[in-house]
Amino acid sequence: MAIHKKEEFTQKEQDLANFAKAMAHPARIAILKVLAQRNECICGEIVDLLPLAQSTVSQHLKELKNAGLVTGTVDGPRSCYCINWKAFEKFNSEFSFLFANLKLKNEKACC
Amino acid sequence: MAIHKKEEFTQKEQDLANFAKAMAHPARIAILKVLAQRNECICGEIVDLLPLAQSTVSQHLKELKNAGLVTGTVDGPRSCYCINWKAFEKFNSEFSFLFANLKLKNEKACC
DNA sequence: TTGTCTTATCGTATATTTGCGATATAAGAT
DNA sequence: ATCTTATATCGCAAATATACGATAAGACAA
Numbered sequence: 564m565a566i567h568k569k570e571e572f573t574q575k576e577q578d579l580a581n582f583a584k585a586m587a588h589p590a591r592i593a594i595l596k597v598l599a600q601r602n603e604c605i606c607g608e609i610v611d612l613l614p615l616a617q618s619t620v621s622q623h624l625k626e627l628k629n630a631g632l633v634t635g636t637v638d639g640p641r642s643c644y645c646i647n648w649k650a651f652e653k654f655n656s657e658f659s660f661l662f663a664n665l666k667l668k669n670e671k672a673c674c
Numbered sequence: 675m676a677i678h679k680k681e682e683f684t685q686k687e688q689d690l691a692n693f694a695k696a697m698a699h700p701a702r703i704a705i706l707k708v709l710a711q712r713n714e715c716i717c718g719e720i721v722d723l724l725p726l727a728q729s730t731v732s733q734h735l736k737e738l739k740n741a742g743l744v745t746g747t748v749d750g751p752r753s754c755y756c757i758n759w760k761a762f763e764k765f766n767s768e769f770s771f772l773f774a775n776l777k778l779k780n781e782k783a784c785c
Numbered sequence: 786t787t788g789t790c791t792t793a794t795c796g797t798a799t800a801t802t803t804g805c806g807a808t809a810t811a812a813g814a815t
Numbered sequence: 816a817t818c819t820t821a822t823a824t825c826g827c828a829a830a831t832a833t834a835c836g837a838t839a840a841g842a843c844a845a
Binding site: 568569571572573576577579580581583584585586587588589590591592593595596599614615651661662 | 679680682683684687688690691692694695696697698699700701702703704706707710725726762772773
Protein backbone atom coordinates (compact mmCIF):
# COMPACT_ATOMS: atom_id res chain seq x y z
CA MET A 564 0.00 0.00 0.00
CA ALA A 565 1.81 3.08 -1.17
CA ILE A 566 -0.29 5.60 0.74
CA HIS A 567 -3.48 5.14 2.59
CA LYS A 568 -6.28 7.31 1.51
CA LYS A 569 -8.51 7.13 4.50
CA GLU A 570 -8.13 10.81 5.17
CA GLU A 571 -9.66 11.63 1.82
CA PHE A 572 -13.09 10.65 3.07
CA THR A 573 -15.37 12.72 5.25
CA GLN A 574 -14.90 12.88 8.99
CA LYS A 575 -18.18 11.11 9.62
CA GLU A 576 -17.20 8.31 7.30
CA GLN A 577 -13.91 7.95 9.11
CA ASP A 578 -15.60 8.03 12.51
CA LEU A 579 -18.07 5.35 11.56
CA ALA A 580 -15.29 3.24 10.08
CA ASN A 581 -13.21 3.60 13.23
CA PHE A 582 -16.12 2.58 15.38
CA ALA A 583 -16.69 -0.45 13.18
CA LYS A 584 -13.02 -1.32 13.24
CA ALA A 585 -13.05 -1.38 17.01
CA MET A 586 -15.85 -3.94 16.85
CA ALA A 587 -14.26 -5.90 14.02
CA HIS A 588 -12.83 -8.67 16.13
CA PRO A 589 -14.72 -11.41 18.00
CA ALA A 590 -12.49 -10.97 21.04
CA ARG A 591 -13.55 -7.34 21.33
CA ILE A 592 -17.19 -8.27 20.83
CA ALA A 593 -16.80 -10.80 23.61
CA ILE A 594 -15.18 -8.23 25.88
CA LEU A 595 -17.99 -5.75 25.24
CA LYS A 596 -20.49 -8.50 25.98
CA VAL A 597 -18.91 -9.18 29.35
CA LEU A 598 -18.78 -5.49 30.18
CA ALA A 599 -22.37 -5.10 29.10
CA GLN A 600 -23.78 -8.03 31.00
CA ARG A 601 -22.53 -6.76 34.29
CA ASN A 602 -23.24 -3.11 34.31
CA GLU A 603 -20.28 -2.21 36.45
CA CYS A 604 -16.57 -1.90 36.43
CA ILE A 605 -14.69 -5.05 35.71
CA CYS A 606 -11.12 -5.37 36.68
CA GLY A 607 -9.56 -8.71 36.03
CA GLU A 608 -11.87 -11.57 35.11
CA ILE A 609 -11.93 -10.69 31.46
CA VAL A 610 -8.66 -12.48 30.87
CA ASP A 611 -10.04 -15.61 32.49
CA LEU A 612 -13.07 -15.58 30.23
CA LEU A 613 -11.22 -15.32 26.95
CA PRO A 614 -9.00 -17.87 25.20
CA LEU A 615 -6.22 -15.33 24.86
CA ALA A 616 -3.06 -14.37 26.68
CA GLN A 617 -3.17 -11.56 29.19
CA SER A 618 -1.10 -9.25 27.03
CA THR A 619 -3.40 -9.80 24.08
CA VAL A 620 -6.51 -9.03 26.08
CA SER A 621 -4.84 -5.91 27.42
CA GLN A 622 -4.14 -4.84 23.86
CA HIS A 623 -7.76 -5.37 22.79
CA LEU A 624 -8.91 -3.36 25.79
CA LYS A 625 -6.55 -0.60 24.80
CA GLU A 626 -8.04 -0.49 21.31
CA LEU A 627 -11.57 -0.35 22.68
CA LYS A 628 -10.46 2.45 24.96
CA ASN A 629 -8.76 4.34 22.14
CA ALA A 630 -11.89 4.05 20.07
CA GLY A 631 -13.84 5.49 22.98
CA LEU A 632 -16.09 2.46 23.39
CA VAL A 633 -15.00 1.76 26.92
CA THR A 634 -13.71 3.90 29.71
CA GLY A 635 -11.07 2.77 32.11
CA THR A 636 -9.54 3.96 35.31
CA VAL A 637 -6.52 2.69 37.14
CA ASP A 638 -7.46 1.71 40.64
CA GLY A 639 -4.39 0.76 42.50
CA PRO A 640 -2.79 -2.31 40.99
CA ARG A 641 -5.95 -3.04 39.05
CA SER A 642 -7.65 -1.45 36.14
CA CYS A 643 -11.32 -0.91 35.84
CA TYR A 644 -13.28 -0.95 32.62
CA CYS A 645 -16.84 -0.27 31.69
CA ILE A 646 -18.82 0.55 28.60
CA ASN A 647 -19.12 4.08 27.33
CA TRP A 648 -22.81 4.15 26.50
CA LYS A 649 -22.67 7.63 25.18
CA ALA A 650 -20.34 6.54 22.40
CA PHE A 651 -22.64 3.70 21.45
CA GLU A 652 -25.59 6.02 21.25
CA LYS A 653 -23.65 8.42 19.10
CA PHE A 654 -22.73 5.62 16.75
CA ASN A 655 -26.24 4.33 16.65
CA SER A 656 -27.66 7.67 15.68
CA GLU A 657 -25.04 8.35 13.04
CA PHE A 658 -25.58 4.92 11.66
CA SER A 659 -29.30 5.31 11.38
CA PHE A 660 -28.91 8.80 9.98
CA LEU A 661 -26.77 7.35 7.25
CA PHE A 662 -29.57 5.09 6.16
CA ALA A 663 -32.46 7.21 7.27
CA ASN A 664 -33.85 7.99 3.87
CA LEU A 665 -34.37 4.39 2.89
CA LYS A 666 -36.19 2.76 5.72
CA LEU A 667 -39.33 3.44 3.73
CA LYS A 668 -38.45 1.72 0.53
CA ASN A 669 -36.79 -1.02 2.44
CA GLU A 670 -38.23 -3.83 0.40
CA LYS A 671 -37.24 -2.62 -2.98
CA ALA A 672 -34.54 -5.18 -3.63
CA CYS A 673 -33.54 -4.77 -7.22
CA CYS A 674 -30.83 -7.37 -7.68
CA MET B 675 0.48 -14.06 14.88
CA ALA B 676 1.22 -17.74 15.12
CA ILE B 677 -2.38 -18.86 14.86
CA HIS B 678 -5.51 -16.82 14.78
CA LYS B 679 -7.99 -17.62 17.42
CA LYS B 680 -11.07 -16.10 15.93
CA GLU B 681 -12.71 -19.49 15.62
CA GLU B 682 -12.58 -19.95 19.37
CA PHE B 683 -15.35 -17.43 19.84
CA THR B 684 -19.06 -18.02 19.32
CA GLN B 685 -20.61 -17.90 15.90
CA LYS B 686 -22.61 -14.81 16.77
CA GLU B 687 -19.51 -13.03 17.95
CA GLN B 688 -17.77 -13.92 14.72
CA ASP B 689 -20.75 -12.84 12.63
CA LEU B 690 -20.97 -9.48 14.34
CA ALA B 691 -17.23 -8.98 14.00
CA ASN B 692 -17.37 -9.83 10.30
CA PHE B 693 -20.16 -7.38 9.75
CA ALA B 694 -18.20 -4.71 11.57
CA LYS B 695 -15.08 -5.53 9.62
CA ALA B 696 -16.93 -5.00 6.37
CA MET B 697 -17.84 -1.51 7.56
CA ALA B 698 -14.40 -0.79 8.97
CA HIS B 699 -13.16 1.31 6.10
CA PRO B 700 -14.33 4.78 5.08
CA ALA B 701 -14.33 3.79 1.42
CA ARG B 702 -16.84 1.05 2.12
CA ILE B 703 -18.94 3.39 4.24
CA ALA B 704 -18.92 5.82 1.32
CA ILE B 705 -19.91 3.08 -1.10
CA LEU B 706 -22.80 2.02 1.11
CA LYS B 707 -23.87 5.62 1.36
CA VAL B 708 -24.01 5.95 -2.41
CA LEU B 709 -25.92 2.70 -2.75
CA ALA B 710 -28.29 3.78 -0.02
CA GLN B 711 -29.03 7.23 -1.31
CA ARG B 712 -30.22 5.95 -4.62
CA ASN B 713 -32.32 2.98 -3.80
CA GLU B 714 -31.51 1.14 -6.97
CA CYS B 715 -28.83 -0.77 -8.74
CA ILE B 716 -25.71 1.15 -9.44
CA CYS B 717 -23.29 0.02 -12.05
CA GLY B 718 -20.39 2.28 -12.70
CA GLU B 719 -20.48 5.73 -11.13
CA ILE B 720 -19.12 4.52 -7.83
CA VAL B 721 -15.60 4.63 -9.14
CA ASP B 722 -16.09 8.23 -10.26
CA LEU B 723 -17.29 9.25 -6.82
CA LEU B 724 -14.39 7.83 -4.85
CA PRO B 725 -10.75 8.94 -4.73
CA LEU B 726 -9.58 5.42 -5.48
CA ALA B 727 -8.50 3.41 -8.49
CA GLN B 728 -11.04 1.24 -10.25
CA SER B 729 -9.38 -1.97 -9.11
CA THR B 730 -9.44 -0.83 -5.50
CA VAL B 731 -13.12 0.04 -5.62
CA SER B 732 -13.84 -3.32 -7.19
CA GLN B 733 -12.01 -4.97 -4.33
CA HIS B 734 -14.01 -3.08 -1.72
CA LEU B 735 -17.24 -4.02 -3.49
CA LYS B 736 -16.15 -7.63 -3.42
CA GLU B 737 -15.63 -7.47 0.32
CA LEU B 738 -19.02 -5.92 0.87
CA LYS B 739 -20.52 -8.63 -1.26
CA ASN B 740 -18.65 -11.39 0.58
CA ALA B 741 -19.89 -9.99 3.86
CA GLY B 742 -23.42 -10.10 2.46
CA LEU B 743 -24.01 -6.38 2.82
CA VAL B 744 -24.61 -5.79 -0.84
CA THR B 745 -25.93 -7.97 -3.61
CA GLY B 746 -24.62 -7.84 -7.12
CA THR B 747 -25.58 -9.19 -10.47
CA VAL B 748 -23.65 -9.17 -13.68
CA ASP B 749 -25.67 -7.46 -16.35
CA GLY B 750 -23.89 -7.74 -19.62
CA PRO B 751 -20.66 -5.82 -19.55
CA ARG B 752 -21.69 -4.06 -16.34
CA SER B 753 -22.20 -5.10 -12.79
CA CYS B 754 -25.05 -4.02 -10.67
CA TYR B 755 -24.92 -3.50 -6.94
CA CYS B 756 -27.45 -2.67 -4.33
CA ILE B 757 -27.79 -2.87 -0.57
CA ASN B 758 -28.93 -6.04 1.12
CA TRP B 759 -31.33 -4.58 3.65
CA LYS B 760 -32.08 -7.93 5.16
CA ALA B 761 -28.49 -8.29 6.27
CA PHE B 762 -28.53 -4.87 7.86
CA GLU B 763 -31.68 -5.68 9.76
CA LYS B 764 -30.19 -8.91 10.97
CA PHE B 765 -27.13 -7.08 12.22
CA ASN B 766 -29.21 -4.43 13.85
CA SER B 767 -31.25 -6.96 15.80
CA GLU B 768 -28.24 -8.97 16.89
CA PHE B 769 -26.50 -5.82 17.91
CA SER B 770 -29.36 -4.62 20.04
CA PHE B 771 -29.86 -8.10 21.48
CA LEU B 772 -26.26 -8.04 22.60
CA PHE B 773 -26.89 -4.94 24.63
CA ALA B 774 -30.54 -5.48 25.36
CA ASN B 775 -30.29 -5.96 29.08
CA LEU B 776 -28.65 -2.63 29.74
CA LYS B 777 -30.71 -0.06 28.02
CA LEU B 778 -32.39 0.45 31.36
CA LYS B 779 -29.39 1.21 33.48
CA ASN B 780 -27.87 3.14 30.70
CA GLU B 781 -26.78 6.02 32.84
CA LYS B 782 -24.86 4.11 35.40
CA ALA B 783 -21.41 5.15 34.35
CA CYS B 784 -19.07 3.92 36.99
CA CYS B 785 -15.67 4.99 35.73
C1' DT C 786 -12.90 -10.40 -36.58
C1' DT C 787 -11.33 -6.37 -34.36
C1' DG C 788 -11.84 -2.59 -31.38
C1' DT C 789 -14.07 -0.47 -27.35
C1' DC C 790 -15.98 -0.19 -22.94
C1' DT C 791 -16.77 -1.93 -18.25
C1' DT C 792 -15.62 -4.65 -14.46
C1' DA C 793 -12.93 -8.44 -12.22
C1' DT C 794 -8.73 -10.53 -11.05
C1' DC C 795 -3.67 -11.03 -10.56
C1' DG C 796 0.71 -9.68 -8.86
C1' DT C 797 3.12 -6.95 -5.88
C1' DA C 798 4.51 -3.45 -2.39
C1' DT C 799 3.60 -1.57 1.90
C1' DA C 800 0.89 -0.87 6.19
C1' DT C 801 -1.69 -2.60 9.84
C1' DT C 802 -3.46 -6.15 12.91
C1' DT C 803 -3.06 -10.04 15.81
C1' DG C 804 -0.80 -12.70 19.16
C1' DC C 805 2.51 -14.05 22.54
C1' DG C 806 6.43 -14.11 25.75
C1' DA C 807 9.26 -11.20 28.30
C1' DT C 808 9.63 -7.35 30.87
C1' DA C 809 8.18 -3.12 33.28
C1' DT C 810 5.23 -0.79 36.55
C1' DA C 811 2.61 -0.02 40.56
C1' DA C 812 0.26 -1.09 44.80
C1' DG C 813 -0.32 -3.93 48.71
C1' DA C 814 1.28 -7.70 51.76
C1' DT C 815 4.86 -9.93 54.57
C1' DA D 816 13.06 -3.95 51.60
C1' DT D 817 11.24 -7.90 49.26
C1' DC D 818 7.61 -10.66 47.40
C1' DT D 819 3.26 -11.14 45.24
C1' DT D 820 -0.43 -9.84 42.26
C1' DA D 821 -2.51 -7.34 38.45
C1' DT D 822 -2.02 -4.89 34.42
C1' DA D 823 0.50 -2.41 30.73
C1' DT D 824 4.03 -2.12 27.39
C1' DC D 825 7.86 -3.74 24.35
C1' DG D 826 9.68 -6.47 20.72
C1' DC D 827 9.05 -9.65 17.50
C1' DA D 828 6.77 -12.98 14.04
C1' DA D 829 3.08 -14.06 11.17
C1' DA D 830 -1.31 -12.96 9.00
C1' DT D 831 -4.39 -9.54 6.78
C1' DA D 832 -5.69 -5.43 4.67
C1' DT D 833 -5.00 -1.65 1.44
C1' DA D 834 -3.78 0.17 -2.90
C1' DC D 835 -2.45 0.29 -7.59
C1' DG D 836 -1.04 -0.92 -12.34
C1' DA D 837 -1.39 -4.45 -15.58
C1' DT D 838 -4.03 -7.74 -17.53
C1' DA D 839 -8.07 -10.77 -18.37
C1' DA D 840 -12.90 -11.52 -19.42
C1' DG D 841 -17.24 -10.46 -21.35
C1' DA D 842 -20.59 -8.03 -24.10
C1' DC D 843 -21.50 -5.09 -27.74
C1' DA D 844 -20.49 -2.22 -32.03
C1' DA D 845 -18.36 -1.51 -36.40
